Amino acid sequence: MSRSNRLSARMEQLKKARQKAFCAFLTAGFPDLKTTAKLVTEFEKAGADVLELGYPFSDPLADGPTIQHSSQEALERGISVPAVLKMMTRLRAGGLSIPVVFFTYFNPVLAYGPARFARDARRAGFDAVLVPDLPPEEEPGFQTALRREGLLPIFLIAPTTSKPRSLKIAKASQGFIYYVSLRGVTGARKALPADIASHLEYLRARSKKPVLIGFGVSTPAQAKELSAISDGVIVGSAIVERIRAARGRTGPVAAYVRRMVKAVRATAAKN
Numbered sequence: 001m002s003r004s005n006r007l008s009a010r011m012e013q014l015k016k017a018r019q020k021a022f023c024a025f026l027t028a029g030f031p032d033l034k035t036t037a038k039l040v041t042e043f044e045k046a047g048a049d050v051l052e053l054g055y056p057f058s059d060p061l062a063d064g065p066t067i068q069h070s071s072q073e074a075l076e077r078g079i080s081v082p083a084v085l086k087m088m089t090r091l092r093a094g095g096l097s098i099p100v101v102f103f104t105y106f107n108p109v110l111a112y113g114p115a116r117f118a119r120d121a122r123r124a125g126f127d128a129v130l131v132p133d134l135p136p137e138e139e140p141g142f143q144t145a146l147r148r149e150g151l152l153p154i155f156l157i158a159p160t161t162s163k164p165r166s167l168k169i170a171k172a173s174q175g176f177i178y179y180v181s182l183r184g185v186t187g188a189r190k191a192l193p194a195d196i197a198s199h200l201e202y203l204r205a206r207s208k209k210p211v212l213i214g215f216g217v218s219t220p221a222q223a224k225e226l227s228a229i230s231d232g233v234i235v236g237s238a239i240v241e242r243i244r245a246a247r248g249r250t251g252p253v254a255a256y257v258r259r260m261v262k263a264v265r266a267t268a269a270k271n
Contacts, residue, residue, distance in 0.1 A: 005099075005127055005128075005150060005152060005175075006097070006098070006099040006100075006127045007050065007099035007101070007127040007128050007152055007175040007176075008152065008174075008175060009099075010049055010050065010098075010099050011175065011176055011210045011231075014049060014210075014231075014232070015210070015231075019265065020227040020230070020231055020232040020233075020264050020265070020267060021049040021050060021176070021210065021212060021231060021232030021233075021264070022047070022048050022049050022050075022223070022232060022233060022235070022257075022260055022261045022264045023048070023049065023050040023051070023052055023101075023212055023214075023232060023233070023234040023235070024043050024048045024050075024051055024052065024234075024235060024236075024239055024257055024260075025051075025052040025053075025054055025067075025103070025214075025234060025235065025236030025239060025240070026039055026040065026043075026051065026052070026053055026054065026239065026240075026243075027054045027056060027067060027070040027071055027074055027240055028053050028054060028055055028056065028074065028079060028084045028087075029056060029073075029074030029075075029077060029079035029083070029084070030056075030070040030071070030073055030074045030240065030243065031073065031243065031244075031248060032077060033079070033083060033084075033087050035243075035248060035250065036053075036087065037087050037090070037091060038250050039243070039250050039253060039254070040053075040091055040096065040098075040100075041091065041094075041096060042250050042253075042254040042257075043098070043254065043257050044096060044097070044098040045254070046254045046255075046257040046258045046261060047257070047258060047261035047262075047265075048098065048257055048261060049098070049099070049232070050098065050099045050100075050101065051098050051099070051100045051101065052100075052101045052103050052130070052234060052236070053084070053088075053100055053101065053102060053103060053126075054067065054071070054103040054104070054236070055079075055081065055084060055102065055103065055104040055105075055108055056070070056071035056072070056074040056075045056079050057071060057104065057105040057107060057108060058071075058072075058075060059105070059107075066237040066240050066241055066244075067236060067237055067240055069244075070240045070243070070244070081108055081112050081117070085120050085121065085123075085124040086124075088100065088124040088125045088126060089123075089124045089125060091125070092124070092125035096125070099127045099128070099175075100125065100126050100127055100128075101126070101127065101128040101129065101130055101154060101175075102121050102126045102128070102129045102130070103130045103132075104129070104130075104131060105131060105132065105133050106131050106133055106134045106139070109131065109142065114139065114141060114142040114145055115141070115142075115145045117145075118142070118145035118146050118148070118149045118151055119145070119149055121149070121151060122149035122150060122151050126151065127151065127152060127175070128151060128152035128153070128154050128174070128175045129146055129151050129152070129153055129154070130153075130154040130155075130156075130178065131153075132156055135155070135169075136153075136155055136168070136169060136172035136173075152174035152175035153172065153173065153174055154173055154174065154175050154176065154177075154178055155169045155172055155173040155177070155178065156169070156178045156179075156180050157169050157170065157177060157178070157179050157180065157203065158180040159180065159181070159195070159196075159199060163202065166202075166203060167203075167206055167207070170203060170206070170207040170209060171207075173209065174209075175210075176209060176210040176211065176212050176231065176232075177203070177207065177209050177210065177211045177212070178212060178214055178234065179199070179200065179203070179211050179212065179213050179214070179230065180214060180215045181196055181213050181214065181215045181216050181217070181226070196213070196226070196229065197229050200213075200229050200230055201229075204230075210231035210232065211230050211231050212230060212231055212232045212233060212234050213226045213230045213232075213233050213234065214233065214234030214235075214236065215234075215236075216237075217233045217234065217235050217238070218235065218237070218238035219238075220259050220260055220262070220263035221263070223235070223260050223263040223264050223267075224263040224264070224266060224267045225267075227263070227264045227267035228267050232264060233260075233264060235260055238256075239253065239256065239257070242256050
């Protein structure tokens with residue numbers, strides 16, 4: 001079904017402006033849904049281009065200790081898919097315009113009902129869905145449901161992905177391609193692998209879709225460096241760590257996002 005999509009529109013806008021994207025990750029319900037909702041609006045004001053809202057899951061294979069712990073706390077507080085959808089509905093009704101990606105493992109989708117999930121996520125105001133444990137070939141019915149609702153499926157490419165496989169994944173991914181910078185799980189790192197540039201060069205030479213780098217990005221210097229060889233960065237664990245340290249205050253977390261956005265924008269201005 002042909003519908004306007006906020007994520008596609010934003011990525012095209014950035015491309016025309018020769019700017020790079022900053023995508024911020026939040027664990028839904030950590031430390032609670034009220035704080036999550038406040039952070040969403042503050043991140044938009046801070047200049048984030050895209051928001052990735054992670055739904056907590058008990059066995060998050062791609063997530064490191066920081067996000068695992070935040071997910072566990074949210075689960076212990078009774079987080080649910082309906083509660084997250086209701087929160088997003090309220091945020092959209094209040095004027096939120098930033099593109100939002102629903103990040104989830106497939107178990108919660110399966111429990112909710114794939115077709116129902118796609119329908120309700122779109123109605124709530126989500127723009128895309130990222131399921132790290134669901135490759136493009138699996139669950140074709142779910143992929144069809146996403147397309148029918150106008151939701152964009154986003155897929156991940158890892159450093160260990162073969163070149164033929166990476167091109168296949170790039171073709172299936174919409175909105176942007178999520179390039180995993182590390183061999184391993186999410187988590188802030190002091191240093192990132194040296195071979196990222198060559199992998200990105202191969203991928204970007206063969207696909208016109210935006211490529212955003214995630215996993216391990218934690219400092220403005222890293223964001224600036226990686227934005228120079230990609231179309232933007234995704235930051236998760238470093239944000240979640242700051243949410244924990246802030247103990248319910250949102251100001252310090254939003255300030256960190258502003259610094260990261262500034263670093264990404266400064267990089268883009270040179271290209």
